[in-house]
Amino acid sequence: MFRSAPSGRRLLAAVSRLTTPLLPEDFLTLVDPLWSTTSLRGRVVARRRETGRAVSVTIEPGRGWAGHTAGQYVGVGIDVDGVRYRRSYSLSGPEGTDHLTVTVQEVPGGVVSTKLVRDLPIGTVVELEQAGGDFTLPDPLPAKLLFVTAGSGITPVMSMLRTLDRRGTMPDAVLVHSARTPEDTIFAAELAGLAARHPSLRVVLRHTSVTGRLDPAAVDETVPDRAERTVYACGPAALLDALGDAWEGLRAERFTAPARTAEGTGGTVDLGGAPLEVGPGQSLLEAGEAAGRVMPSGCRMGICFGCVLPLREGRVRDLRTGEAHGEPGDLVQTCINSACGPARIELP
Amino acid sequence: MTAVADTPATGPAGTLGSADPEPGPEETGREQHPQRPALELVPSSRRADVAATTNLTAEQIEELGRRLDAIRDRILAERGACDAAYIRNVIGKQRALEVGGRALLFAGVLPPAWIAGTAMLSIAKILENMEIGHNVMHGQWDWMRDPKIHSSTWEWDNVSSSAEWRHSHNYMHHTYTNVVGKDRDVGYGILRLSEEQRWNPYYLGNPIYNVLLSLFFEYGVALHDLEVEKVVAGEKPLSRVWQQLKSIGRKAGRQAFKDYLAFPALAGPFFLPVLAGNLTANLVRNVWSHAVIFCGHFPTGAVQFAPEQLEDESRGEWYVRQLLGSANLDGGRYFHLMTGQLSFQIEHHLFPDLPSNRYAEIAPEVRALCAEYGLEYTSGPLWKQYLQVLGTINRLALPNGRR
Numbered sequence: 169m170f171r172s173a174p175s176g177r178r179l180l181a182a183v184s185r186l187t188t189p190l191l192p193e194d195f196l197t198l199v200d201p202l203w204s205t206t207s208l209r210g211r212v213v214a215r216r217r218e219t220g221r222a223v224s225v226t227i228e229p230g231r232g233w234a235g236h237t238a239g240q241y242v243g244v245g246i247d248v249d250g251v252r253y254r255r256s257y258s259l260s261g262p263e264g265t266d267h268l269t270v271t272v273q274e275v276p277g278g279v280v281s282t283k284l285v286r287d288l289p290i291g292t293v294v295e296l297e298q299a300g301g302d303f304t305l306p307d308p309l310p311a312k313l314l315f316v317t318a319g320s321g322i323t324p325v326m327s328m329l330r331t332l333d334r335r336g337t338m339p340d341a342v343l344v345h346s347a348r349t350p351e352d353t354i355f356a357a358e359l360a361g362l363a364a365r366h367p368s369l370r371v372v373l374r375h376t377s378v379t380g381r382l383d384p385a386a387v388d389e390t391v392p393d394r395a396e397r398t399v400y401a402c403g404p405a406a407l408l409d410a411l412g413d414a415w416e417g418l419r420a421e422r423f424t425a426p427a428r429t430a431e432g433t434g435g436t437v438d439l440g441g442a443p444l445e446v447g448p449g450q451s452l453l454e455a456g457e458a459a460g461r462v463m464p465s466g467c468r469m470g471i472c473f474g475c476v477l478p479l480r481e482g483r484v485r486d487l488r489t490g491e492a493h494g495e496p497g498d499l500v501q502t503c504i505n506s507a508c509g510p511a512r513i514e515l516p
Numbered sequence: 517m518t519a520v521a522d523t524p525a526t527g528p529a530g531t532l533g534s535a536d537p538e539p540g541p542e543e544t545g546r547e548q549h550p551q552r553p554a555l556e557l558v559p560s561s562r563r564a565d566v567a568a569t570t571n572l573t574a575e576q577i578e579e580l581g582r583r584l585d586a587i588r589d590r591i592l593a594e595r596g597a598c599d600a601a602y603i604r605n606v607i608g609k610q611r612a613l614e615v616g617g618r619a620l621l622f623a624g625v626l627p628p629a630w631i632a633g634t635a636m637l638s639i640a641k642i643l644e645n646m647e648i649g650h651n652v653m654h655g656q657w658d659w660m661r662d663p664k665i666h667s668s669t670w671e672w673d674n675v676s677s678s679a680e681w682r683h684s685h686n687y688m689h690h691t692y693t694n695v696v697g698k699d700r701d702v703g704y705g706i707l708r709l710s711e712e713q714r715w716n717p718y719y720l721g722n723p724i725y726n727v728l729l730s731l732f733f734e735y736g737v738a739l740h741d742l743e744v745e746k747v748v749a750g751e752k753p754l755s756r757v758w759q760q761l762k763s764i765g766r767k768a769g770r771q772a773f774k775d776y777l778a779f780p781a782l783a784g785p786f787f788l789p790v791l792a793g794n795l796t797a798n799l800v801r802n803v804w805s806h807a808v809i810f811c812g813h814f815p816t817g818a819v820q821f822a823p824e825q826l827e828d829e830s831r832g833e834w835y836v837r838q839l840l841g842s843a844n845l846d847g848g849r850y851f852h853l854m855t856g857q858l859s860f861q862i863e864h865h866l867f868p869d870l871p872s873n874r875y876a877e878i879a880p881e882v883r884a885l886c887a888e889y890g891l892e893y894t895s896g897p898l899w900k901q902y903l904q905v906l907g908t909i910n911r912l913a914l915p916n917g918r919r
């Protein structure tokens with residue numbers, strides 16, 4: 169609340185002598201949970217249904233929110249059945265709005281997405297992290313752009329298009345977006361409207377129920393000058409893998425971790441407190457969270473380094489490669505490393 | 517437990533020490549400080565009682581263990597949004613009470629405001645220490661993964677620091693419950709609460725020490741973490757004690773500054789009523805928590821154990837020791853809340869990490885299991901249990917007193 173002003177910080181320090189061992193915010197947040205001075209929070213102020221299984225959620229952030237660049241994602245912490253879960257969601261709204269918007273598509277059996285899509289009362293307070301990620305447009309803009317998206321992968325690109333639309337500087341751009349059916353296409357109407365308003369924007373909507381899955385060849389067919397365009401892609405891992413293999417210089421945003429190749433042996437890890445059994449193929453992050461530890465995290469798939477903790481003893485196994493690695497003092501990514509035998513990791 | 521009956525009677529202190537990985541006081545060859553109420557042990561006269569109370573076969577004990585595990589598993593599976601709402605509600609109400617109490621004390625020159633403010637602040641401090649702090653620091657709410665309500669971050673409104681307390685309480689007391697010489701809550705290193713502690717003239721003061729401990733309980737708890745007798749015995753380096761003392765000093769300093777200087781000073785001309793109110797609230801909290809905690813383990817019926825009990829103890833035997841070493845308090849819903857559900861001391865000791873709001877629900881099941889296996893389920897009203905504890909303390913002041 170007093171984040172910026174130094175006099176505010178001094179006041180806060182003085183008041184905390186009165187609230188010790190608690191912080192002033194522990195009382196302030198009883199009045200408004202967003203008045204936290206140590207962590208960023210937001211309140212759900214609106215929900216809009218996009219498709220049968222996707223909703224856009226608009227969140228009013230606390231005063232510390234620094235805004236986002238189109239294409240970035242935000243870390244969201246939310247309680248499901250009393251337990252706090254942390255996930256990342258790309259911001260789908262344009263840059264420069266007071267409130268932030270994410271668009272979530274339900275993953276079958278998914279803990280957080282199901283909650284967000286089906287049962288999220290207005291007024292729910294969530295934990296937020298500042299926006300992050302470098303899936304963003306450069307300045308100056310490339311002369312020619314191509315966006316290839318599928319399913320919920322449209323969200324970061326939607327933020328880019330909405331931002332360009334607001335600025336009135338739509339470059340030569342093509343969007344090839346694939347969804348299961350017309351009804352299942354997030355933002356279908358708005359995309360059609362954007363294309364109608366901006367002659368330089370071409371939107372190609374495809375439906376897997378009609379034309380099958382999107383692949384590099386299909387895109388090349390629709391976009392003959394593809395090789396001249398700077399390509400941004402976001403969608404299921406299989407699509408991104410195929411595009412990455414076929415084309416040079418692709419910029420991709422992944423929502424899901426690449427398949428875990430390695431299982432390994434697991435092991436007992438000391439995070440302070442009672443020792444933790446990490447199962448074969450289980451990440452340190454998953455094992456810690458299952459035991460009720462508050463673990464730092466971000467993308468949960470090895471990209472953002474929001475989960476690193478110092479290794480003190482032993483080694484860990486990278487679940488992507490199966491390789492055992494690590495020296496005491498190394499910062500290890502807990503989201504994509506498992507145990508291999510006993511190890512000690514420092515959790516602050 | 518049957519193993520207990522088979523083991524030979526407890527030897528003198530020296531024998532105990534050698535069975536222990538840590539060298540006992542005697543082995544260090546140093547002279548005991550004459551004033552120290554050392555945890556010096558004499559042969560137990562109670563082994564027969566223990567065996568008699570638990571006339572169970574090893575199979576029966578393990579079966580009981582499995583049935584208790586089933587209760588625990590059921591609560592773990594049910595734990596959810598309602599439990600989370602409970603603790604958040606208690607925390608919200610407690611903070612509102614604290615703010616309200618302190619605000620009323622600013623008008624403390626008016627006697628009704630002083631009385632109401634002091635009462636509210638006392639209740640707030642008791643709730644904070646008992647239902648919230650104690651239970652959060654046990655990790656009962658860690659499953660929520662809320663960094664604000666987590667054992668790794670909670671600091672309570674008490675002079676002992678959370679980190680030290682978690683070691684002496686969660687580890688030493690809950691692991692070695694009522695094992696004389698291991699569980700430092702047996703007498704807090706000051707009182708004689710067991711015949712197995714060898715009498716010396718120091719203990720003539722037992723009743724007085726108890727009154728003092730009750731009034732200054734938070735300091736007693738903080739200092740009992742120091743384990744001074746281990747230093748005397750040369751088992752603990754002075755540097756570690758110095759480090760702990762500095763930590764206690766810092767925490768105590770912040771607490772005292774808040775209650776005895778800052779808030780009274782803010783009240784300007786009404787400095788004294790606010791000071792008196794804060795002091796009273798701290799004393800009320802001390803006396804209350806001391807009473808509740810002593811009634812949890814030391815009334816007649818709660819059994820104490822010798823250190824060999826710990827050797828090769830099975831899960832079932834552990835449960836039985838926790839059952840027999842604890843005693844419940846009878847009362848209504850708000851009474852249980854004010855004790856931090858430690859009125860369900862038995863359930864708390866069986867399942868120290870289950871959310872406290874669930875103890876009331878499982879208590880009848882635990883009681884029924886005890887009846888089925890012929891184990892004593894000690895329970896009684898606070899006044900009665902407390903009188904028994906006082907009786908024990910008075911009797912043990914004398915060399916031939918019995919518990």
Ligand SMILES: Cc1cc2nc3c(=O)[nH]c(=O)nc-3n(C[C@H](O)[C@H](O)[C@H](O)COP(=O)(O)OP(=O)(O)OC[C@H]3O[C@@H](n4cnc5c(N)ncnc54)[C@H](O)[C@@H]3O)c2cc1C
Binds near residue numbers: 272276277281323422
């Ligand atoms: C940078 C980034 C941005 C993201 N942006 C968005 C976004 O804008 N909109 C959006 O809806 N999601 C987005 N996600 C995905 C989101 O973070 C969650 O992973 C997703 O909502 C599933 O979480 P869950 O708790 O419901 O599923 P979990 O309970 O964690 O998983 C349930 C099962 O579903 C599988 N699974 C997990 N995620 C997916 C997925 N995306 N597709 C298919 N299967 C999956 C898991 O492997 C598991 O087997 C983003 C992820 C990242 C890393």
Ligand code: FES
Binds near residue numbers: 470473476504
């Ligand atoms: S959570 Fe992003 S790298 Fe681990």
